[in-house]
Amino acid sequence: MSQDHIDQAISREYAAGFISDIESDTIPPGLDEGVIRFISAKKGEPEWLLEWRLEAYRGWLQMSEPEWAHVQYPPVDLAEVSFYSSPKSMEDGPKSLDEVDPDLLAMYEKLGIPLHEQEMLAGVAVDAVFDSVSVATTFRSKLAEAGVIFCPISEAVHSHPELVRKYLGSVVPRRDNYYAALNSAVFSDGSFVYIPKGVRCPMELSTYFRINEAKTGQFERTLIIADEASHVSYLEGCTAPMRDENQLHAAVVELVALDGAQIKYSTVQNWYPGDAQGKGGIYNFVTKRGVAHRDSKISWTQVETGSAVTWKYPSCILRGDNSVGEFYSVALTNNYQQADTGTKMIHLGKNTRSTIISKGISAGKSSNAYRGLVRMSPKANGARNYTQCDSLLIGDRCAAHTFPYIESRNPSAVIEHEATTSKVSDDQLYLCQQRGLDAEKAVSMIVNGFCKEVFKELPMEFAVEAGKLLEVSLEGSVG
Amino acid sequence: MLTIENLHASVDGTDILKGLNLSVKPGEVHAIMGPNGSGKSTLGHVLAGRPGYTVTAGSATFLGQNLLELDTEQRARLGLFLAFQYPVEIPGVSNMEFLKAAVDAQREQRGEKPIDAVTFMKTARENCKAVDLDPAFLKRGVNEGFSGGEKKRNELLQMMMLQPRLGILDETDSGLDIDALQVVARGVNAMRSPDRAFVMVTHYQRLLDFIEPDFVHVLAGGRIVRSGDKSLALELEARGYAWLEEEVA
Numbered sequence: 001m002s003q004d005h006i007d008q009a010i011s012r013e014y015a016a017g018f019i020s021d022i023e024s025d026t027i028p029p030g031l032d033e034g035v036i037r038f039i040s041a042k043k044g045e046p047e048w049l050l051e052w053r054l055e056a057y058r059g060w061l062q063m064s065e066p067e068w069a070h071v072q073y074p075p076v077d078l079a080e081v082s083f084y085s086s087p088k089s090m091e092d093g094p095k096s097l098d099e100v101d102p103d104l105l106a107m108y109e110k111l112g113i114p115l116h117e118q119e120m121l122a123g124v125a126v127d128a129v130f131d132s133v134s135v136a137t138t139f140r141s142k143l144a145e146a147g148v149i150f151c152p153i154s155e156a157v158h159s160h161p162e163l164v165r166k167y168l169g170s171v172v173p174r175r176d177n178y179y180a181a182l183n184s185a186v187f188s189d190g191s192f193v194y195i196p197k198g199v200r201c202p203m204e205l206s207t208y209f210r211i212n213e214a215k216t217g218q219f220e221r222t223l224i225i226a227d228e229a230s231h232v233s234y235l236e237g238c239t240a241p242m243r244d245e246n247q248l249h250a251a252v253v254e255l256v257a258l259d260g261a262q263i264k265y266s267t268v269q270n271w272y273p274g275d276a277q278g279k280g281g282i283y284n285f286v287t288k289r290g291v292a293h294r295d296s297k298i299s300w301t302q303v304e305t306g307s308a309v310t311w312k313y314p315s316c317i318l319r320g321d322n323s324v325g326e327f328y329s330v331a332l333t334n335n336y337q338q339a340d341t342g343t344k345m346i347h348l349g350k351n352t353r354s355t356i357i358s359k360g361i362s363a364g365k366s367s368n369a370y371r372g373l374v375r376m377s378p379k380a381n382g383a384r385n386y387t388q389c390d391s392l393l394i395g396d397r398c399a400a401h402t403f404p405y406i407e408s409r410n411p412s413a414v415i416e417h418e419a420t421t422s423k424v425s426d427d428q429l430y431l432c433q434q435r436g437l438d439a440e441k442a443v444s445m446i447v448n449g450f451c452k453e454v455f456k457e458l459p460m461e462f463a464v465e466a467g468k469l470l471e472v473s474l475e476g477s478v479g
Numbered sequence: 480m481l482t483i484e485n486l487h488a489s490v491d492g493t494d495i496l497k498g499l500n501l502s503v504k505p506g507e508v509h510a511i512m513g514p515n516g517s518g519k520s521t522l523g524h525v526l527a528g529r530p531g532y533t534v535t536a537g538s539a540t541f542l543g544q545n546l547l548e549l550d551t552e553q554r555a556r557l558g559l560f561l562a563f564q565y566p567v568e569i570p571g572v573s574n575m576e577f578l579k580a581a582v583d584a585q586r587e588q589r590g591e592k593p594i595d596a597v598t599f600m601k602t603a604r605e606n607c608k609a610v611d612l613d614p615a616f617l618k619r620g621v622n623e624g625f626s627g628g629e630k631k632r633n634e635l636l637q638m639m640m641l642q643p644r645l646g647i648l649d650e651t652d653s654g655l656d657i658d659a660l661q662v663v664a665r666g667v668n669a670m671r672s673p674d675r676a677f678v679m680v681t682h683y684q685r686l687l688d689f690i691e692p693d694f695v696h697v698l699a700g701g702r703i704v705r706s707g708d709k710s711l712a713l714e715l716e717a718r719g720y721a722w723l724e725e726e727v728a
Contacts (some may be wrong), residue, residue, distance in 0.1 A: 426531075427567040428567050430530065430551065431563065431566065433528075433550075433555065434560075435580075435641070436641070438552050441584075445576070445577070449572035449620065
């Protein structure tokens with residue numbers, strides 16, 4: 001590694017702009033206006049953003065936690081949650097892989113993650129981390145050439161305030177729901193993306209290469225704006241499981257596809273699901289939504305295997321005529337995991353089209369629910385939706401539920417809904433085993449076959465990883 | 480190759496096999512015939528290690544190993560193949576992917592590297608041709624939407640890919656028209672070799688016109704009650720099973 005790279009890497013910390021005259025790095029648990037002022041000041045935010053946060057907080061105070069989802073969990077005690085922790089420095093992390101949880105390492109091994117990436121994921125303070133920083137730097141300069149802005153949202157607040165101010169909360173209003181309001185009040189950091197008019201983003205944007213990734217924390221906020229006739233593909237997450245001490249995660253993602261733009265947003269979510277007895281694990285309460293203007297397209301693809309409790313409905317508001325919304329989802333639950341996930345397709349414009357392909361897999365004692373809304377507004381002449389919702393059960397102690405909501409106020413709209421529930425049968429397993437495959441390999445093969453329609457929507461290398469991830473996540477589900 | 484002594488087995492608490500003896504040597508083809516409910520299919524599943532089939536007494540040795548101690552997949556990897564009477568569908572898993580995984584599982588057992596894609600595809604296409612299946616079937620889900628005859632030919636395709644030491648055909652002839660039957664017979668005959676054996680479970684003498692057995696056994700009441708050469712099959716065709724059952728009783 002050259003001295004240049006090291007210098008760049010070091011200087012970047014300062015470039016991020018964490019300049020503040022507040023000495024203390026931590027605040028006591030609990031939430032009040034003072035905490036929000038502290039967070040905002042800590043980030044050196046402009047006055048308008050502080051006001052924006054406070055307004056969200058005041059709204060949140062009047063709301064209560066939603067209880068309609070098909071999940072059960074002990075209530076989160078927000079008085080115990082710490083709403084700000086400073087970015088951790090490398091010295092706080094483990095010094096080497098020897099200090100990292102062996103279970104976690106075993107999983108990395110199974111997923112075939114190279115050693116230096118294992119160290120990075122586990123937060124080990126090593127030089128290897130600098131490699132990824134230099135890769136990221138190369139990426140950044142290439143993006144800058146195309147005029148693409150890809151940076152932490154905390155940075156965009158300063159460097160592109162007009163864009164942030166115009167679009168933040170424009171898709172998911174501050175008072176949209178309990179967790180979105182909470183996120184709006186206390187969001188930590190996240191990605192900001194802007195693709196200029198007519199630009200096709202020269203590469204897949206991945207959170208993996210985002211600088212300042214460390215400690216974006218539990219209240220992540222992402223805003224992606226694709227200007228007219230632009231294209232972008234964004235990858236969120238990582239197949240490798242990331243440890244996180246924060247139990248509650250409440251992220252908000254907003255997508256804006258202006259006329260003729262296309263946004264493809266792919267997620268692989270593998271937060272810690274808790275142990276085999278159902279202890280621990282992340283609560284993932286996410287609000288993801290996109291607005292599609294005329295002739296634009298928003299496509300959500302998600303592979304959800306982690307978290308103890310998932311509550312997530314990536315949605316599309318098809319506002320412009322001829323706009324297209326897509327949702328491709330694989331949600332796998334094992335052991336005691338619970339997932340209530342699906343999408344909303346709100347058809348406002350004429351000739352809007354949406355496709356929903358949802359594959360739910362339940363194993364162990366888990367519960368997996370699909371919840372989807374298709375709404376055809378009175379003005380959505382000629383709108384169409386196709387929904388296919390398949391559930392696969394492994395074993396006889398798990399559950400699958402489907403809650404489709406269809407509201408059509410336009411007689412010319414066409415809505416198709418297909419749903420199936422099937423089981424990995426003993427006969428299928430027997431056939432595979434008689435051909436020499438062990439039971440776990442057989443199950444993962446059957447499950448991968450079941451998910452094929454969704455996997456083909458993922459970027460190539462992601463699809464391969466996703467298949468492997470399902471295999472690892474299903475371990476112990478048979479026999 | 481396969482030695483079965485005094486085998487007793489039950490399914491869901493019902494005794495089906497009641498003291499079965501059978502010895503199969505390399506290169507031999509054995510036909511097992513018998514009336515409905517005599518335990519013919521059970522024998523195949525017990526040897527293959529189907530869950531729920533419990534051996535209550537007796538022994539079975541395959542290639543010098545105690546077969547009954549091995550897991551289902553271990554038996555398969557040793558070279559025991561069962562062609563199913565009712566092959567199940569596995570939607571979304573392509574035939575190609577399935578076959579390759581099966582071939583590689585056997586190779587792994589022998590300490591070999593996974594088969595390279597080119598060799599695999601070449602062999603798979605040739606075998607498709609041999610069993611008169613369009614190679615397009617390789618890309619379809621395992622048995623997904625296949626007709627009865629196509630499923631049976633797909634079983635044969637799997638057997639040709641895996642080249643087992645012992646092939647057990649469980650009523651592979653049932654539901655086949657005469658052309659398909661000849662295709663299956665041709666495939667099996669081509670695989671006959673001095674170090675491979677076949678056990679064919681069948682209801683009808685018809686199959687034996689095309690695949691000539693060295694031995695014919697009659698299974699009744701969970702035991703082999705009569706063994707002979709292929710003339711026994713002809714006698715059964717003429718007289719039915721009732722006289723044998725009476726004789727045994």
